[in-house]
Amino acid sequence: MTHAFHDLTLADIARHLNVTFEGDGSQPIRGLATLKDAQADQVAFLANRAYLKDLAMTQAGAVLLHPEHGKSCPVPRLEIDNPYLGYATLSQLFDPLPARDVPGIHPSAVVAESVSLGDGVSVQANAVIEEGAVLGDDVVIGAGSLVGADSIIGEGTRLHANVTVCHGVVIGKRVILQSGCVIGGDGFGFAHDGGKWHKIAQLGGVVLGDDVEVGSCSSIDRGALGNTVIGNDVKIDSQVQIAHNVTVGDHSALAGCVGIAGSTHVGRHCMLGGGVGLSGHLTICDGVQVTGMSLVTNSIHEPGVYSSGTGAMGNAQWRKNAVRFKQLDEIAKRLSRLEKNHRGQS
Template sequence: MHSTTTLTAAALAERFGLVLRGDGETEVDAVATLSGAGPRQLSFLSNPRYRSQLAGSAAGVVVVGEADADGLGRTLLVARDPYVAFAHIAALFDPPQAPRPGVHASAVVEAGARIDPSAEIGPLAFIGERSVVGAGAIVGPGCVVGEDCVVGAGSRLVARVTLVRRVRLGERVLIHPGAVLGADGFGLAMDGGRWIKVPQQGGVVVGDDCEIGANTTIDRGAIEDTVLEDDVRLDNQIQVGHNVRIGAHTAMAGCVAVAGSAVIGRYCLVGGGAGIVGHITVCDRVVITAMALVTSSIDAPGEYSSGTPLMDNRSWRKSAARFRQLDALARQVQRLDKETP
């Protein structure tokens, strides 16, 4: 990662409240991994499994925790949480794209839409009736902002993002390419042996400082809105069903699926490929591990898992054959317990 920014170790220490050890005049203009960094690059150590790379790293500056700061004879920035400190520093070398105010000649803006003069509307973008694009927002190439939508101040739709209808984004929301917000929820009713569609009359409300990954989909509500509270972070290819509510500061990894009307608490972490069934509640500060299936409400904070661990195929096939025998075995144990004097 390279930029035009150059900062000294002393300046970084002062800016982020870190403890400097070594040469404060060491200059850095990029960040890199321990194994790949050069003398003008900054790296970090937070995972003990990479500690062996530290001695041989050519990085000019390394961010470390107190436990790794002694006896290294190099320029260090000592942090309470090296990964958090590195994230703040790395942002200096990768500043967000600044808007280029104006509407591209190839964009289409409906007469009833309102665009702040400081916003950027990119090539081939579309802004629908009664929609609003706020100050400093960026609507990138090929994006579609349908009717009755709001793109909050400082938000960015990177490219080919679709806000179908009745989607309201807070401030500083970042949405990556291919995401679709506000499509119809999966609402069906069986009538005489045939499905009929239940109209989806709600919307999607996204709070401030949220991030939504590439090709993620968030359906609009059936009657009330689908809601993401502030600082929710969604990875790529996630499905969020209609009328779901996700609490503030919750993060979900790729390919999670959340069925309609589920309520997820605040500060939750959901691992990749996990599934959450509809109409249940998950309380605050729950960790759901990768590929788990949540089939009932969770009312106590903690870490939850489901499924069988990976094993060689021959062992798994033997275990799978025995699954069918579990009920009979359980009944046999019960009979033996009753017969035991």
């Protein structure tokens, strides 16, 4: 669908989502908004029951919602089983970013003679592409970004401004790298002789699968010997640190400030909440969810939800609990002695 923003209609939206609608199909739709803020030329969505209170008062041109809420909608509606997924799909129609891409090489960009460029590639101002790099069709290299020597970037991938892709990195198709992220920097490898540290050259690379997204200012370090590998459809938030030789399985998601130490394997369909830390050389099986601020120091071999972070509480209560925590070992020993004595008396 290639409509300009001004000529989309409610019928166009319904066809794009492959859903039925109630209302005037010729109603112009020019954007998306929340239930509370939407105007008559915008589509809103209801994906969380907490916002049902806003549905009755919405001024939206139409609302994307689950059929169970259809009768409560005071304006035209599009019924869909997964409204949030529908919203995600519609958001692509109104994204102005692709329309600004201009194929070609900006005069201020530096592109080595041995670089291979596919059709429709856009290299923006002050970008640098080093010797032997290969860029697939429709790749966008944002302003000020670096693509290191011998790196390979798959078709449809976008580097936003000031992204660094170091040498020998392989990036799949339709990958999105947000500003400031670094792919393929040196892993944290040093040997100590008792007096000082000696750097270990990081000889591996990084491989990103298809449809990966990496948030701003995140780092994925190159392997010490083999590669650091990120699977297909992995979503990585901002300010995430992935150390050398880590592997992350397909369709996993890592929220902001996750840190994964070296040589840890994260399975498929895993979700790591904000601030989660994984120690090195662990194995996390498929289907694991770790809640925010948890520290994982042992491998996890059964799918499920795991937690270790403690929720915030009043400082006075926290101070009491901290004292009790230091007493747990002695309390456990006393309890064991009491149970033993009780068994001996019975």
